[in-house]
Amino acid sequence: MPDGTLLPPSRLVDATSALRIAGLIRLTTIDYPGELAAVIFCQGCPWRCRYCHNQHLLETEAAELLPWSEVMGFLQRRRGLLDAVVVSGGEPTAQTALGAAMREIRELGYKIGLHTNGAYPERLRELLSLIDWVGLDIKALPEDYPAITGVSGSGELAWSSLQILLESKVDLEVRTTLMPTWTPEYIQTLSQRLADAGVQNYALQVCTIARARDPALPAYTTPPQALMAAVDPQNFSHLERRGF
Ligand code: SF4
Numbered sequence: 001m002p003d004g005t006l007l008p009p010s011r012l013v014d015a016t017s018a019l020r021i022a023g024l025i026r027l028t029t030i031d032y033p034g035e036l037a038a039v040i041f042c043q044g045c046p047w048r049c050r051y052c053h054n055q056h057l058l059e060t061e062a063a064e065l066l067p068w069s070e071v072m073g074f075l076q077r078r079r080g081l082l083d084a085v086v087v088s089g090g091e092p093t094a095q096t097a098l099g100a101a102m103r104e105i106r107e108l109g110y111k112i113g114l115h116t117n118g119a120y121p122e123r124l125r126e127l128l129s130l131i132d133w134v135g136l137d138i139k140a141l142p143e144d145y146p147a148i149t150g151v152s153g154s155g156e157l158a159w160s161s162l163q164i165l166l167e168s169k170v171d172l173e174v175r176t177t178l179m180p181t182w183t184p185e186y187i188q189t190l191s192q193r194l195a196d197a198g199v200q201n202y203a204l205q206v207c208t209i210a211r212a213r214d215p216a217l218p219a220y221t222t223p224p225q226a227l228m229a230a231v232d233p234q235n236f237s238h239l240e241r242r243g244f
Contacts (some may be wrong), residue, residue, distance in 0.1 A: 018068040019097040019177040019186035020044060022057050023091065026074070027082070032113040032133060033173070035083040040071060042098075045091040046119050047149040049139070052179055057090035068101065075108055084132070086113035093127070102130040118161030119154065123157075125164050131173040138162060140179070140191055148179065166198045173201040180207055180220040184230035195235035202236045204228055206243035 018042040025031075032037050044060040045052075052058065075085065085105050092098050093116055101111055104158060111132040114122065118136050137149050138158060145155030165172045175195055178187065187204075194202060207225045209217055220227075233239045 019095055019101045020057070020060075020066065021066040021071060023066060024071060024074065028086070031086045031088070031115070031135075033112070034082045035111060035113075036077065036081070036209075037084040037086050037113065038075065038082055039086045039088050042087060042089040042092040042095060044094050045089055046094055047091070047117060047151050047154055048171065048213065049059060049149050050178070050212060050214035050217050051148070051207045051209070052213040054090065054207055057215050060094075075105065075110065077214060079108055079110075080160070082110065084111035084113055086115060088115040089118050093123045096123075097128055098123075099130065101146075106130060112230075116161070118158035121157055121160040121164055124141060124161050128164075128168050128170055131170050133173075134165055135173045135175055136162060136165060138174050138176055138190075140176075141193065162194075162197065164198075168226060169228075170201070171201075174199045175203045177205045178220075178224050178227050180209060180218050182227060184227055185223060187227045188230040188232075191231040191235065193231075198205055199236045202231075202238070203240040203242055204231065205214055205241075208243065213227050 017113055021040055022043045023041045025039040028037050028039055041057060043057055043062050043065060045058045048058065049203050059104045087098065087102070092114060105112055109199065112130060113133040113135070114127070116137070120165065139145055140155065142155030142159045145158065146152050162174065176190065191202065209219060220241070228241055231239065
Protein backbone atom coordinates (compact mmCIF):
# COMPACT_ATOMS: atom_id res chain seq x y z
CA MET A 1 0.00 0.00 0.00
CA PRO A 2 1.21 3.51 -0.62
CA ASP A 3 2.55 4.90 2.58
CA GLY A 4 2.53 8.35 1.11
CA THR A 5 0.55 11.40 1.83
CA LEU A 6 -1.12 13.66 -0.64
CA LEU A 7 0.75 16.85 -0.01
CA PRO A 8 -1.70 19.74 0.06
CA PRO A 9 -1.18 22.46 -2.52
CA SER A 10 0.42 25.26 -0.62
CA ARG A 11 0.17 28.23 -2.94
CA LEU A 12 -1.04 29.46 -6.27
CA VAL A 13 1.17 29.37 -9.36
CA ASP A 14 0.89 30.80 -12.82
CA ALA A 15 -0.61 27.78 -14.58
CA THR A 16 1.09 28.68 -17.86
CA SER A 17 4.59 28.74 -16.39
CA ALA A 18 5.12 25.03 -15.72
CA LEU A 19 3.63 21.59 -15.43
CA ARG A 20 0.25 21.84 -13.71
CA ILE A 21 0.49 19.49 -10.74
CA ALA A 22 -2.43 18.73 -8.48
CA GLY A 23 -0.59 16.68 -5.87
CA LEU A 24 2.18 14.29 -4.95
CA ILE A 25 2.39 10.92 -3.23
CA ARG A 26 5.73 10.72 -1.48
CA LEU A 27 6.16 6.95 -1.43
CA THR A 28 4.46 4.07 -3.17
CA THR A 29 5.47 0.47 -3.79
CA ILE A 30 2.64 -0.34 -6.18
CA ASP A 31 2.68 2.31 -8.91
CA TYR A 32 5.98 1.30 -10.58
CA PRO A 33 6.65 -2.47 -10.57
CA GLY A 34 9.55 -3.37 -8.31
CA GLU A 35 10.59 0.19 -7.51
CA LEU A 36 10.13 2.60 -4.63
CA ALA A 37 8.53 5.61 -6.24
CA ALA A 38 6.91 8.97 -5.77
CA VAL A 39 3.84 9.83 -7.86
CA ILE A 40 3.11 13.22 -9.40
CA PHE A 41 -0.55 13.85 -10.31
CA CYS A 42 -0.95 16.13 -13.32
CA GLN A 43 -4.00 18.35 -13.66
CA GLY A 44 -6.26 17.96 -16.67
CA CYS A 45 -7.61 15.18 -18.90
CA PRO A 46 -9.30 15.46 -22.31
CA TRP A 47 -11.65 12.55 -21.67
CA ARG A 48 -14.62 12.04 -19.33
CA CYS A 49 -14.78 8.34 -18.57
CA ARG A 50 -17.97 7.14 -16.96
CA TYR A 51 -16.03 5.27 -14.27
CA CYS A 52 -13.43 7.96 -13.56
CA HIS A 53 -12.89 8.53 -9.85
CA ASN A 54 -10.39 11.38 -10.24
CA GLN A 55 -12.90 14.06 -11.11
CA HIS A 56 -10.92 16.77 -9.35
CA LEU A 57 -8.07 16.16 -11.85
CA LEU A 58 -10.09 16.48 -15.05
CA GLU A 59 -10.34 20.22 -15.67
CA THR A 60 -7.33 21.85 -17.30
CA GLU A 61 -7.11 24.54 -14.66
CA ALA A 62 -7.48 24.28 -10.91
CA ALA A 63 -7.69 26.92 -8.21
CA GLU A 64 -4.58 25.61 -6.51
CA LEU A 65 -1.62 23.76 -7.90
CA LEU A 66 1.59 22.42 -6.44
CA PRO A 67 4.55 24.50 -7.64
CA TRP A 68 7.17 22.65 -9.65
CA SER A 69 9.88 24.09 -7.41
CA GLU A 70 8.25 22.38 -4.44
CA VAL A 71 8.16 19.03 -6.25
CA MET A 72 11.80 19.36 -7.30
CA GLY A 73 12.83 20.32 -3.76
CA PHE A 74 11.16 17.15 -2.48
CA LEU A 75 12.81 14.99 -5.16
CA GLN A 76 16.22 16.48 -4.43
CA ARG A 77 15.86 15.57 -0.76
CA ARG A 78 14.82 11.99 -1.61
CA ARG A 79 17.73 11.18 -3.93
CA GLY A 80 19.14 7.79 -2.96
CA LEU A 81 15.96 6.89 -1.06
CA LEU A 82 13.56 6.60 -3.99
CA ASP A 83 14.22 4.79 -7.27
CA ALA A 84 11.62 6.28 -9.55
CA VAL A 85 9.07 8.99 -10.18
CA VAL A 86 5.74 8.09 -11.73
CA VAL A 87 3.92 10.82 -13.63
CA SER A 88 0.19 10.20 -13.44
CA GLY A 89 -3.03 12.15 -13.72
CA GLY A 90 -5.39 13.28 -15.09
CA GLU A 91 -3.48 12.83 -18.32
CA PRO A 92 0.18 13.90 -18.14
CA THR A 93 0.76 13.93 -21.91
CA ALA A 94 -1.94 16.60 -22.30
CA GLN A 95 0.68 19.10 -21.09
CA THR A 96 3.45 20.36 -23.33
CA ALA A 97 5.61 21.08 -20.25
CA LEU A 98 5.91 17.35 -19.53
CA GLY A 99 9.10 16.71 -21.50
CA ALA A 100 11.04 19.47 -19.77
CA ALA A 101 9.81 18.25 -16.39
CA MET A 102 10.86 14.67 -17.17
CA ARG A 103 14.34 15.84 -18.21
CA GLU A 104 14.77 17.60 -14.86
CA ILE A 105 13.63 14.48 -13.00
CA ARG A 106 16.07 12.30 -14.95
CA GLU A 107 18.92 14.68 -14.18
CA LEU A 108 18.35 13.84 -10.51
CA GLY A 109 18.97 10.15 -11.33
CA TYR A 110 15.43 8.84 -11.07
CA LYS A 111 13.80 6.34 -13.38
CA ILE A 112 10.59 7.65 -14.89
CA GLY A 113 7.27 5.86 -15.09
CA LEU A 114 4.23 7.20 -16.93
CA HIS A 115 0.57 6.41 -16.41
CA THR A 116 -1.27 7.42 -19.57
CA ASN A 117 -4.54 6.95 -21.42
CA GLY A 118 -2.68 7.25 -24.73
CA ALA A 119 -4.65 10.27 -25.93
CA TYR A 120 -1.60 11.94 -27.52
CA PRO A 121 0.32 9.27 -29.45
CA GLU A 122 2.71 11.64 -31.24
CA ARG A 123 3.61 13.45 -28.03
CA LEU A 124 4.13 10.08 -26.39
CA ARG A 125 6.50 9.09 -29.19
CA GLU A 126 8.58 12.22 -28.58
CA LEU A 127 8.83 11.41 -24.87
CA LEU A 128 9.91 7.77 -25.24
CA SER A 129 13.63 8.40 -24.71
CA LEU A 130 12.82 9.91 -21.30
CA ILE A 131 10.62 7.08 -20.02
CA ASP A 132 11.57 3.71 -18.49
CA TRP A 133 8.15 2.19 -17.87
CA VAL A 134 4.60 2.92 -19.02
CA GLY A 135 1.25 1.84 -17.64
CA LEU A 136 -1.16 2.33 -20.58
CA ASP A 137 -4.94 2.17 -20.21
CA ILE A 138 -6.66 0.31 -23.00
CA LYS A 139 -10.27 0.87 -22.13
CA ALA A 140 -12.05 -1.12 -24.85
CA LEU A 141 -11.89 -2.04 -28.51
CA PRO A 142 -11.30 1.18 -30.49
CA GLU A 143 -14.87 1.52 -31.72
CA ASP A 144 -16.27 1.21 -28.19
CA TYR A 145 -14.22 3.99 -26.60
CA PRO A 146 -16.72 6.85 -27.07
CA ALA A 147 -19.32 5.00 -24.96
CA ILE A 148 -16.80 5.11 -22.09
CA THR A 149 -14.81 8.32 -22.64
CA GLY A 150 -17.50 10.46 -24.27
CA VAL A 151 -15.02 11.47 -26.99
CA SER A 152 -15.18 10.30 -30.60
CA GLY A 153 -11.89 9.04 -32.01
CA SER A 154 -10.43 8.41 -28.55
CA GLY A 155 -10.08 4.66 -29.20
CA GLU A 156 -8.00 5.12 -32.32
CA LEU A 157 -5.64 7.44 -30.41
CA ALA A 158 -5.19 4.99 -27.53
CA TRP A 159 -4.57 2.03 -29.83
CA SER A 160 -2.04 4.12 -31.83
CA SER A 161 -0.22 4.80 -28.57
CA LEU A 162 -0.24 1.07 -27.86
CA GLN A 163 1.37 0.38 -31.22
CA ILE A 164 4.04 3.03 -30.62
CA LEU A 165 4.87 1.56 -27.22
CA LEU A 166 4.99 -2.01 -28.49
CA GLU A 167 7.47 -0.93 -31.17
CA SER A 168 9.63 0.84 -28.57
CA LYS A 169 11.98 -0.60 -25.95
CA VAL A 170 10.03 0.91 -23.05
CA ASP A 171 8.70 -1.56 -20.47
CA LEU A 172 4.93 -1.70 -20.80
CA GLU A 173 1.95 -2.75 -18.76
CA VAL A 174 -1.51 -2.50 -20.33
CA ARG A 175 -4.44 -2.02 -17.99
CA THR A 176 -8.16 -2.46 -18.60
CA THR A 177 -10.96 -1.49 -16.24
CA LEU A 178 -13.79 -3.99 -16.57
CA MET A 179 -16.94 -2.13 -17.58
CA PRO A 180 -19.97 -3.40 -15.61
CA THR A 181 -21.94 -3.90 -18.83
CA TRP A 182 -19.37 -6.20 -20.49
CA THR A 183 -19.93 -9.87 -21.25
CA PRO A 184 -17.27 -12.60 -20.91
CA GLU A 185 -17.19 -12.75 -24.71
CA TYR A 186 -16.29 -9.07 -24.93
CA ILE A 187 -13.31 -9.20 -22.56
CA GLN A 188 -12.22 -12.45 -24.20
CA THR A 189 -12.16 -10.69 -27.58
CA LEU A 190 -10.45 -7.57 -26.22
CA SER A 191 -7.76 -9.48 -24.35
CA GLN A 192 -7.13 -11.69 -27.39
CA ARG A 193 -6.69 -8.58 -29.57
CA LEU A 194 -4.16 -7.24 -27.06
CA ALA A 195 -2.27 -10.51 -26.95
CA ASP A 196 -2.24 -10.71 -30.74
CA ALA A 197 -0.82 -7.16 -30.83
CA GLY A 198 2.07 -8.30 -28.62
CA VAL A 199 1.04 -7.24 -25.11
CA GLN A 200 2.86 -9.35 -22.50
CA ASN A 201 1.99 -7.65 -19.20
CA TYR A 202 -1.72 -7.19 -18.65
CA ALA A 203 -3.70 -6.01 -15.63
CA LEU A 204 -7.47 -6.12 -15.17
CA GLN A 205 -9.11 -3.79 -12.71
CA VAL A 206 -12.55 -3.90 -11.13
CA CYS A 207 -14.61 -0.77 -11.65
CA THR A 208 -15.35 0.99 -8.35
CA ILE A 209 -18.94 1.92 -9.12
CA ALA A 210 -19.51 3.83 -5.87
CA ARG A 211 -16.78 6.32 -6.83
CA ALA A 212 -17.64 6.57 -10.53
CA ARG A 213 -18.13 9.98 -12.18
CA ASP A 214 -21.36 8.78 -13.81
CA PRO A 215 -24.00 8.02 -11.16
CA ALA A 216 -25.97 6.07 -13.80
CA LEU A 217 -23.20 3.49 -14.19
CA PRO A 218 -24.98 0.19 -13.50
CA ALA A 219 -23.86 -2.67 -11.26
CA TYR A 220 -22.03 -5.60 -12.87
CA THR A 221 -24.34 -7.78 -14.92
CA THR A 222 -21.62 -10.44 -15.01
CA PRO A 223 -19.49 -10.71 -11.84
CA PRO A 224 -15.97 -9.38 -12.44
CA GLN A 225 -14.54 -12.78 -11.46
CA ALA A 226 -16.47 -14.34 -14.37
CA LEU A 227 -15.18 -11.63 -16.71
CA MET A 228 -11.65 -12.29 -15.51
CA ALA A 229 -12.11 -16.02 -16.09
CA ALA A 230 -12.72 -15.31 -19.79
CA VAL A 231 -9.15 -14.05 -20.21
CA ASP A 232 -6.71 -16.76 -21.24
CA PRO A 233 -3.69 -16.50 -18.88
CA GLN A 234 -1.57 -18.39 -21.43
CA ASN A 235 -1.78 -15.32 -23.65
CA PHE A 236 0.36 -13.19 -21.33
CA SER A 237 3.65 -13.58 -19.48
CA HIS A 238 2.14 -11.64 -16.59
CA LEU A 239 -1.57 -11.31 -15.88
CA GLU A 240 -2.68 -9.40 -12.84
CA ARG A 241 -6.06 -8.74 -11.23
CA ARG A 242 -6.67 -5.63 -9.17
CA GLY A 243 -9.55 -4.76 -6.87
CA PHE A 244 -11.11 -8.23 -6.95
S1 SF4 B 1 -8.73 8.92 -18.94
FE1 SF4 B 1 -8.41 8.48 -16.76
S2 SF4 B 1 -8.34 10.50 -15.73
FE2 SF4 B 1 -9.23 10.80 -17.79
S3 SF4 B 1 -11.43 10.69 -17.47
FE3 SF4 B 1 -10.74 8.65 -18.04
S4 SF4 B 1 -10.35 7.58 -16.10
FE4 SF4 B 1 -10.46 9.80 -15.65
